[in-house]
Amino acid sequence: MEFIMAIVIGVLFMAAVYLILSRSLLRVILGTGLLSHGAHLLILTMGGLGGTSPPVLADGITDYADPLPQALILTAIVISFGVTAFIVVSFYRTYGEHGTDNMNLMKGNDEHD
Amino acid sequence: MINLLLLPIILPFFFAIILLFFKEKIVVQRALTLIGLALSLVSSFILMAKVKADGVQAITLGSWPAPFGITMVSDMLSVLLVTTSLVITFFVVWYSFASIGHERERHYYYPAVLFMLTGINGAFTTGDIFNMFVFFEVLLMASYVLIVLGGEKKQLRESIKYVLVNVISSALFVITIALLYAVIGTVNMADIAVKVAEVGQPGILTVIAILFLLVFGIKGAIFPLYFWLPGSYAAPPMPVLALFGALLTKVGLYAITRTYTLFFIHNLGVTHELLLILSVLTIIAGCIGALAYFDLKQIMIYNIVIAVGVILFGVAQMNDNGMTGAMYYLVHDMVIKGALFLLIGIIIAITGTSNLRKMGGLMTTHAPLGWMYLIAAFGLAGIPPLSGFAGKLLITKGAFEAGNAWGSIIMLVSSLIVLLSVIRIFVYAFWGEPKLQKSNKKMHYGTLMAPAVLLVILSVAYGVGTEWLVPYMTDASDVLLNPSTYIDAVLKE
Numbered sequence: 001m002e003f004i005m006a007i008v009i010g011v012l013f014m015a016a017v018y019l020i021l022s023r024s025l026l027r028v029i030l031g032t033g034l035l036s037h038g039a040h041l042l043i044l045t046m047g048g049l050g051g052t053s054p055p056v057l058a059d060g061i062t063d064y065a066d067p068l069p070q071a072l073i074l075t076a077i078v079i080s081f082g083v084t085a086f087i088v089v090s091f092y093r094t095y096g097e098h099g100t101d102n103m104n105l106m107k108g109n110d111e112h113d
Numbered sequence: 114m115i116n117l118l119l120l121p122i123i124l125p126f127f128f129a130i131i132l133l134f135f136k137e138k139i140v141v142q143r144a145l146t147l148i149g150l151a152l153s154l155v156s157s158f159i160l161m162a163k164v165k166a167d168g169v170q171a172i173t174l175g176s177w178p179a180p181f182g183i184t185m186v187s188d189m190l191s192v193l194l195v196t197t198s199l200v201i202t203f204f205v206v207w208y209s210f211a212s213i214g215h216e217r218e219r220h221y222y223y224p225a226v227l228f229m230l231t232g233i234n235g236a237f238t239t240g241d242i243f244n245m246f247v248f249f250e251v252l253l254m255a256s257y258v259l260i261v262l263g264g265e266k267k268q269l270r271e272s273i274k275y276v277l278v279n280v281i282s283s284a285l286f287v288i289t290i291a292l293l294y295a296v297i298g299t300v301n302m303a304d305i306a307v308k309v310a311e312v313g314q315p316g317i318l319t320v321i322a323i324l325f326l327l328v329f330g331i332k333g334a335i336f337p338l339y340f341w342l343p344g345s346y347a348a349p350p351m352p353v354l355a356l357f358g359a360l361l362t363k364v365g366l367y368a369i370t371r372t373y374t375l376f377f378i379h380n381l382g383v384t385h386e387l388l389l390i391l392s393v394l395t396i397i398a399g400c401i402g403a404l405a406y407f408d409l410k411q412i413m414i415y416n417i418v419i420a421v422g423v424i425l426f427g428v429a430q431m432n433d434n435g436m437t438g439a440m441y442y443l444v445h446d447m448v449i450k451g452a453l454f455l456l457i458g459i460i461i462a463i464t465g466t467s468n469l470r471k472m473g474g475l476m477t478t479h480a481p482l483g484w485m486y487l488i489a490a491f492g493l494a495g496i497p498p499l500s501g502f503a504g505k506l507l508i509t510k511g512a513f514e515a516g517n518a519w520g521s522i523i524m525l526v527s528s529l530i531v532l533l534s535v536i537r538i539f540v541y542a543f544w545g546e547p548k549l550q551k552s553n554k555k556m557h558y559g560t561l562m563a564p565a566v567l568l569v570i571l572s573v574a575y576g577v578g579t580e581w582l583v584p585y586m587t588d589a590s591d592v593l594l595n596p597s598t599y600i601d602a603v604l605k606e
Contacts, residue, residue, distance in 0.1 A: 079250045
């Protein structure tokens with residue numbers, strides 16, 4: 001199971017890097033989304049894919065699934081929601097202001113010599 | 114158990130929330146921001162006295178036993194950085210009154226500053242590696258707002274780089290924490306230190322150490338990872354640049370220092386040797402940049418990169434003198450960078466350009482500004498008895514003791530280049546024939562000068578009062594060099 005997850009995470013990172021390196025702002029945003037998905041899956045996998053053990057600690061149970069990775073993922077997901085929302089708005093504004101979403105056309109170093 | 118160490122984090126947060134209700138009332142916003150910062154400052158001074166008297170302070174939220182709850186830890190290093198951040202933000206906010214403009218003030222400039230401060234102070238104080246990620250996000254989110262606030266074409270364009278670099282480095286941070294959790298099984302920093310010592314730092318942990326260096330190196334702008342910094346920092350208006358330059362990279366530096374003195378101290382030959390080499394390369398790269406530009410902002414921004422190198426070079430020595438020197442230099446650099454950015458902000462406001470070739474002769478019209486700039490410039494280069502001297506002296510001493518004399522020679526040569534780069538600003542801007550100056554009637558010269566002058570005076574006092582600060586700095590470096598102090602404070606209550 002961990003092996004499959006490793007491949008899935010790897011594919012997600014690969015797609016994310018490809019998208020982030022592209023010129024269009026929209027693809028870049030999608031890329032950051034995939035990147036954070038990969039990271040979240042990685043946390044889940046790193047906590048150990050337990051199988052059948054119960055998720056909570058009750059009296060008399062000694063073998064339980066680790067709850068911490070889920071708490072960490074929840075936090076990370078919420079944060080990446082917020083950041084993605086901000087990026088979408090900010091990049092849309094950039095698109096409006098510059099009239100293009102092509103990074104190549106946005107180059108400019110007008111102030112330095 | 115002490116709640117005091119939460120105050121410098123929570124107070125700015127509460128005041129930021131209150132400020133959101135006073136969007137149109139600029140005077141109320143200004144007053145509340147200053148009151149909030151002053152209260153936080155008082156609490157952090159009380160905390161510093163407490164840490165000085167009783168040693169490392171720790172609290173685990175919700176009264177869970179230590180490795181399970183989220184721990185906040187205040188040792189001398191973190192409380193020093195928290196206090197310095199608050200002092201600098203106080204002066205920068207004061208400076209903003211006259212320079213940031215009503216439009217930005219009405220669009221949540223002050224709340225963003227306070228939220229960023231919440232994140233910064235939290236990152237300095239937290240004792241939990243995942244919580245550090247959360248506080249990093251808090252400060253980054255606020256800094257995204259600050260960098261685009263105003264919506265100028267240039268700001269929007271540069272913010273893309275800034276946001277993307279930080280989003281990627283945050284994702285890398287999460288990945289690194291996940292890997293560390295898989296190996297060690299805990300996210301409490303004191304507990305990680307214990308567990309790493311138990312397993313003796315095998316190869317996988319050294320790899321994770323390098324990953325941490327990569328993550329924090331992007332935020333702290335060390336050598337191969339600093340390329341995003343000069344462009345993005347030049348975009349926002351001056352007070353924001355001053356805050357970013359004085360505070361943000363220091364958070365990355367703090368995180369490197371913390372992880373490399375607490376967790377990964379069992380394989381110094383790999384991790385700290387790499388840190389040493391990268392820090393020297395950072396100094397060299399910063400020097401090249403500082404000499405290459407004829408733009409006020411760019412010269413100062415590359416000076417940030419040089420300072421990052423110098424501080425990490427001190428940390429990489431891992432001995433008493435080097436570490437104490439790094440602590441001295443860290444606080445010095447925050448104060449002096451704040452002061453210098455405010456001063457060049459005034460120069461840019463007077464001349465209406467940041468291009469050195471287009472300015473000149475300010476000495477005849479603005480002599481006090483010239484003298485203040487000269488003092489701050491000498492302080493930055495570390496001319497005794499000004500504030501940069503003690504730190505560099507101790508770092509050099511530490512490097513000689515650790516057998517890294519070659520690095521300290523490069524560092525000392527870099528001081529000359531720093532001096533050259535800032536004196537060049539002085540020569541071009543203040544000497545020579547007065548050039549055509551844009552008469553800016555709306556400029557409040559006095560309001561701009563007051564905070565800048567006070568920061569310069571503070572940095573001079575820091576340099577002259579070096580002897581008096583020795584116990585604080587040695588306390589800070591003692592905890593870093595003896596992680597057991599830190600671990601005991603958290604785990605044995």
